[in-house]
Structure formats: C-alpha cells, structure tokens
Amino acid sequence: MPEARWKTVILALGWPLVAGTLQGPVHILDRNGKPRPTLKDCVAILEPLDAAVKTPGPRSLLVIRTRDKEFSPRVSLATPGTEVSFPNMDAILHNVFSVTPGNRFDTGHYLPGDAPRVKLVGPGLVKLYCNVHHQMNAFVWVVETPFAQLLEHRQDLRFEQVPPGSYRLRLWHPEAGERTWTVKVEGALTQGSWTLEATLPPVESHKNKFGKDYPPPADETSY
Ligand SMILES: [Cu+2]
Numbered sequence: 001m002p003e004a005r006w007k008t009v010i011l012a013l014g015w016p017l018v019a020g021t022l023q024g025p026v027h028i029l030d031r032n033g034k035p036r037p038t039l040k041d042c043v044a045i046l047e048p049l050d051a052a053v054k055t056p057g058p059r060s061l062l063v064i065r066t067r068d069k070e071f072s073p074r075v076s077l078a079t080p081g082t083e084v085s086f087p088n089m090d091a092i093l094h095n096v097f098s099v100t101p102g103n104r105f106d107t108g109h110y111l112p113g114d115a116p117r118v119k120l121v122g123p124g125l126v127k128l129y130c131n132v133h134h135q136m137n138a139f140v141w142v143v144e145t146p147f148a149q150l151l152e153h154r155q156d157l158r159f160e161q162v163p164p165g166s167y168r169l170r171l172w173h174p175e176a177g178e179r180t181w182t183v184k185v186e187g188a189l190t191q192g193s194w195t196l197e198a199t200l201p202p203v204e205s206h207k208n209k210f211g212k213d214y215p216p217p218a219d220e221t222s223y
Contacts, residue, residue, distance in 0.1 A: 006210050022046065023158040024192040026151060028173055031199055041075040041139075042173045042196070044159075044201040046147035049182070051165025056146045058082045064128070064138055066094040071090070071128065075174065077150060078120050078142050087115040097180035097209040103142065106131075106209055125172070129206060131183035134214040137203050139174060157194070175200045 026044070027057035029035040058081030065072045067089040078084070086096050088110055097106040102122025109132070110116050120126060123142045141148065147159045147167075157171075162185045169192075172178040176196035183192060208214050 010147065017189070019161045019163050020190055021158065021160050021183050021192045022162055022167075022169075022192070023156060024194065025156045027193075027195045028104050028176060029195060029197050031197075033037060036198065038153050039155065039173075040153065042151040042171065042176075043075060043077065043141050044142055044149050044151055044157040045141065045145060045170040045172075046159050046162065046183075047143075047145050047168045047170065048163075049162045049166040050166055051167060051185070053145060053147070053163060055144050061085055062140070063087065064096075064140075065089050066096075066130070066136070069133050069136060071096075071130075071136055074138050076138075076140045076148060077148050078140050080121060080123055080142055080144065081119065082142070083117055083119050084140065085115045085117045086110070088112050093132060094136075095209070096128055097131055098126050098128055099209070099211075100126045125178075127206075129209075131209045133217075134206075134208075135203055137174075137193060137206075141172070169194070171196055175202060 026039055027038060028042060030036060041177040056079050059079050062076055062078050062082055062084045064084060065087050071169045086093050092111045093114050095107055097110050098104055103120055103126045105118045106115040115207060120142050125145050126142060128138040164186050167183050167185060169181045169183050170178055171194055173196050177200060179196055
C-alpha cells in the first residue's frame with residue numbers, strides 16, 4: 001500500500017503517528033554578547049498548536065524555601081491545581097505574595113519554621129515577592145503541557161516522545177524575559193538552536209503588596 005494511503009488509514013483509526021524528539025542548543029547572551037556558562041533558571045515550554053497532547057493534572061507539592069533572604073529554588077514549574085509550600089528556614093519573618101492576575105495570594109507574615117501553603121490556579125508566569133524584603137523574587141511557570149523543563153546546568157533542550165505537529169516553543173529566563181518560536185515536530189529528530197538575551201536586572205522594580213513603594217529597611221535583625 002502506498003505511504004499516503006497508510007497515513008490515511010492510521011489517521012482514520014485515530015492511531016497517533018510516531019512521536020519524535022525536539023532537541024538543540026540554547027544560548028543566553030549577556031549584555032556584552034558573552035554566553036552565560038549555564039542555563040540556570042531558564043525554562044523551556046513546548047505548547048501544542050495543533051498536535052494531540054494531553055493536559056497534565058496537578059503536580060505533587062512544590063516546596064519553595066526562604067533562606068538567607070532568598071527564595072530557593074528561584075524558578076519552578078507547576079501545573080494548574082499544584083500546591084506550593086513556603087518553609088521559612090531563616091530566623092526572621094518573611095512573606096510571600098503575588099499580584100499576578102489568575103494567581104493572586106498573600107501568605108501574610110510567617111514565622112521561622114512556619115510553612116504556609118497556597119494553590120496555583122491559572123496558567124502562566126507567576127511572580128512571587130516578599131513584602132518585607134524588596135530584593136527577594138521567585139517565579140513559577142504554571143503550564144498546561146507535559147513538555148516543560150528547567151534547563152539548569154544543561155546546554156540544550158530536549159523533549160522526547162513529542163507527538164508530531166506544530167508547537168509554540170517558549171523560552172524564558174528572569175533576566176531575559178520570554179521569546180517564542182513556532183516549531184514543527186516531524187520524524188524521529190527535529191533540531192534547532194535558540195538564543196535569549198539577558199538584558200534585564202536580576203530584580204525588577206516592583207511595589208509591595210499594597211501597591212506602594214517599599215519603605216527603607218528598618219531593623220535588619222528582626223525582619
Ligand atoms: Cu522576606
């Protein structure tokens with residue numbers, strides 16, 4: 001039977017065509033054009049445009065600690081319905097709030113050893129801040145695709161078992177923002193090469209949870 005007719009038969013029966021792999025190097029260039037040594041905090045998300053991909057359910061509990069006045073990890077992945085816990089490992093008060101539409105919350109001040117929880121609802125990038133410390137920021141990407149990864153200490157992205165079709169590839173980094181590409185996955189291996197430019201400050205200027213400027217730090221020993 002000619003190949004085209006086989007394809008017609010497979011489509012008519014609803015069998016998935018052979019899944020493939022999308023792979024290739026990712027570069028993050030600093031302001032001076034120098035590539036960063038790692039892809040730490042870089043997120044790659046592959047969203048189907050016309051491919052048949054099942055939406056994942058809530059992930060298991062995500063834990064974001066506050067330690068040395070930093071959120072750790074700084075960048076995480078979640079799906080709608082995922083719960084997040086914020087254990088306070090410092091000896092001072094912290095707070096976590098988000099004013100991101102679809103995922104607004106405020107834990108209130110919480111004590112050393114406390115671990116307030118929130119549930120993430122809508123998809124997209126959620127920006128987390130501490131109402132006490134302006135310099136603290138963290139990010140959670142809430143995704144509706146099984147194809148999402150933190151690139152961390154790798155040099156490339158690699159998605160396996162990807163059903164054939166068109167996708168939106170989103171690459172994001174806190175200091176580069178987001179860039180998107182349309183990619184077509186077909187055959188066993190689809191390759192590409194993608195670059196982000198890190199031109200943003202590590203902590204973007206933002207207001208506190210009341211929409212006001214942060215007051216100057218007062219008593220650094222207790223807060
Ligand atoms: Cu804090």
